[in-house]
Amino acid sequence: MTVIDVSRLQKRYGDTVAVQDVSFAVEGGEIFGILGPNGAGKTTTVECIAGLRTPDDGTITVLDRAPHDPELRKLIGVQLQESQLPEKMTVREALELYSVFYPEPADWQRLAGELGLTAKLGTRFGQLSGGQKQRLSIALALIGNPRIAILDELTTGLDPQARRDTWELVESIRDRGVTVLLVTHFMEEAERLCDRVALIDAGRVVALDTPAGLIAGVQAEQRIRFRPSVAFDTALLTALAEVREVRTQGSQLEVIGEGNLLHAVTATLAAHQIIANDLRIEQASLDDAFVALTGRAAGEEN
Numbered sequence: 463m464t465v466i467d468v469s470r471l472q473k474r475y476g477d478t479v480a481v482q483d484v485s486f487a488v489e490g491g492e493i494f495g496i497l498g499p500n501g502a503g504k505t506t507t508v509e510c511i512a513g514l515r516t517p518d519d520g521t522i523t524v525l526d527r528a529p530h531d532p533e534l535r536k537l538i539g540v541q542l543q544e545s546q547l548p549e550k551m552t553v554r555e556a557l558e559l560y561s562v563f564y565p566e567p568a569d570w571q572r573l574a575g576e577l578g579l580t581a582k583l584g585t586r587f588g589q590l591s592g593g594q595k596q597r598l599s600i601a602l603a604l605i606g607n608p609r610i611a612i613l614d615e616l617t618t619g620l621d622p623q624a625r626r627d628t629w630e631l632v633e634s635i636r637d638r639g640v641t642v643l644l645v646t647h648f649m650e651e652a653e654r655l656c657d658r659v660a661l662i663d664a665g666r667v668v669a670l671d672t673p674a675g676l677i678a679g680v681q682a683e684q685r686i687r688f689r690p691s692v693a694f695d696t697a698l699l700t701a702l703a704e705v706r707e708v709r710t711q712g713s714q715l716e717v718i719g720e721g722n723l724l725h726a727v728t729a730t731l732a733a734h735q736i737i738a739n740d741l742r743i744e745q746a747s748l749d750d751a752f753v754a755l756t757g758r759a760a761g762e763e764n
């Protein structure tokens with residue numbers, strides 16, 4: 463079932479066209495990623511979905527309602543970039559205050575426990591670490607028991623461990639049946655978490671697929687490295703249709719090619735009683751797909 467439908471969205475700020483033409487549909491129960499370089503229009507898109515901005519053109523429906531429908535306030539939880547609370551407000555006060563806004567709030571004490579915030583209930587917002595602030599903002603996005611959680615750049619500024627903890631948290635949110643719309647410019651995050659990804663560049667959707675589908679769509683070369691057990695004539699390998707190039711680097715060989723490269727190479731080596739020691743395979747990543755589709759590395763400005 464489609465829970466968010468965005469069709470031909472357009473939004474400009476004065477002369478700046480933030481979103482030119484964005485369409486996608488998010489299915490219930492999935493983690494849907496919006497991925498793109500800085501300034502691509504990701505935040506503007508989710509702000510329109512969350513009813514915080516009015517599109518110039520195009521249509522958006524969220525749970526079959528218009529984004530500014532007051533009923534939706536109870537059904538979606540939003541964690542936007544740089545959410546700020548008063549420095550002196552404690553974690554407990556923030557959770558209690560936010561739960562009053564909703565007709566059927568989650569048990570905030572349980573939520574604090576799930577997010578590892580129980581020991582911090584008496585701590586003021588200004589005294590929390592970056593990771594704790596992020597976890598609190600996620601708790602506040604979930605406090606109304608939403609059906610959809612919108613999370614924008616939720617791991618920016620976190621250390622690698624805190625980032626991984628947050629990923630587990632997002633998975634646990636999905637496991638509760640909440641649909642997650644996740645904005646990120648981290649490839650690893652999208653690859654690990656998202657069921658599907660819309661890649662946005664310069665205000666347009668340039669690709670929409672599963673992370674694996676995006677990677678497969680890139681005609682990236684494959685590389686295999688190994689140390690052969692005995693010296694041999696590399697023409698054995700260059701003769702294979704799958705092999706484009708063989709490079710010798712000291713005792714190591716690097717084989718570059720495409721198609722079913724690994725099978726072709728290992729079968730040929732085995733037929734000649736050559737063992738491939740320390741065999742390593744380099745596969746295309748979402749990073750490669752991103753560069754191929756946008757012509758830029760992730761994090762570079764439009």
Ligand SMILES: Nc1ncnc2c1ncn2[C@@H]1O[C@H](COP(=O)(O)OP(=O)(O)OP(=O)(O)O)[C@@H](O)[C@H]1O
Pocket residue numbers: 475478479480481498499500501502503504505506507647
């Ligand atoms: N309130 C605003 N007023 C004017 N221009 C804006 C405003 N908000 C965003 N923009 C511009 O619109 C474009 C898209 O911005 P947006 O924040 O949607 O991109 P983003 O993909 O979320 O970027 P980032 O990854 O850096 O957060 C950018 O050129 C940005 O400078």
